[in-house]
Amino acid sequence: DGGITQSPKYLFRKEGQNVTLSCEQNLNHDAMYWYRQDPGQGLRLIYYSQIVNDFQKGDIAEGYSVSREKKESFPLTVTSAQKNPTAFYLCASSIDGSSGANVLTFGAGSRLTVL
Amino acid sequence: AQKVTQAQTEISVVEKEDVTLDCVYETRDTTYYLFWYKQPPSGELVFLIRRNSFDEQNEISGRYSWNFQKSTSSFNFTITASQVVDSAVYFCALTNRGGGFKTIFGAGTRLFVKA
Numbered sequence: 591d592g593g594i595t596q597s598p599k600y601l602f603r604k605e606g607q608n609v610t611l612s613c614e615q616n617l618n619h620d621a622m623y624w625y626r627q628d629p630g631q632g633l634r635l636i637y638y639s640q641i642v643n644d645f646q647k648g649d650i651a652e653g654y655s656v657s658r659e660k661k662e663s664f665p666l667t668v669t670s671a672q673k674n675p676t677a678f679y680l681c682a683s684s685i686d687g688s689s690g691a692n693v694l695t696f697g698a699g700s701r702l703t704v705l
Numbered sequence: 706a707q708k709v710t711q712a713q714t715e716i717s718v719v720e721k722e723d724v725t726l727d728c729v730y731e732t733r734d735t736t737y738y739l740f741w742y743k744q745p746p747s748g749e750l751v752f753l754i755r756r757n758s759f760d761e762q763n764e765i766s767g768r769y770s771w772n773f774q775k776s777t778s779s780f781n782f783t784i785t786a787s788q789v790v791d792s793a794v795y796f797c798a799l800t801n802r803g804g805g806f807k808t809i810f811g812a813g814t815r816l817f818v819k820a
């Protein structure tokens with residue numbers, strides 16, 4: 591079955607450490623996205639990529655970094671510069687990123703807790 | 706600017722009751738798309754429906770129905786004869802050219818359906 595796989599599902603980090611969240615899709619989608627979800631705030635866009643080797647900042651990119659070296663992979667690194675990284679992180683993909691009609695397909699999410 | 710407002714933070718109903726989730730959107734574009742997604746306790750958002758701005762016809766899918774009214778900038782979602790399995794967070798979302806076709810989410814409405 592096609593879909594998006596995120597790992598790990600749960601992650602604990604000490605302050606000052608960088609962590610990388612994995613996102614893999616086998617849907618052959620061109621566009622991929624990272625969202626952050628906090629209680630009562632909906633989903634906020636961190637980074638997105640419309641094509642391999644290209645990505646753009648979203649609304650809350652500070653303290654995060656991404657890469658898109660392969661079509662199926664879009665890892666997110668939460669750096670020590672991110673002031674409040676405890677959150678639920680969702681990866682999504684769509685057929686392409688140039689049409690408003692695109693439906694997002696989501697992974698099951700990764701919950702990051704900073705100790 | 707574009708914005709999606711879901712004023713209802715939480716709703717609690719008893720099984721078999723009908724429930725309506727409200728969504729109000731803002732956009733200056735004449736072409737846009739509206740969506741509803743469901744997030745069950747597992748965390749993965751699931752697509753429910755997409756509407757484009759030129760199609761105001763209401764839609765029904767089983768126990769789910771959607772009422773799109775451009776005059777009031779609303780895209781409300783009704784669940785008829787609610788079931789415990791409907792318990793989830795529901796997100797209304799918008800894409801438009803002015804937002805670069807990025808999906809803008811409302812804050813979500815958490816629905817509790819009690820047996």
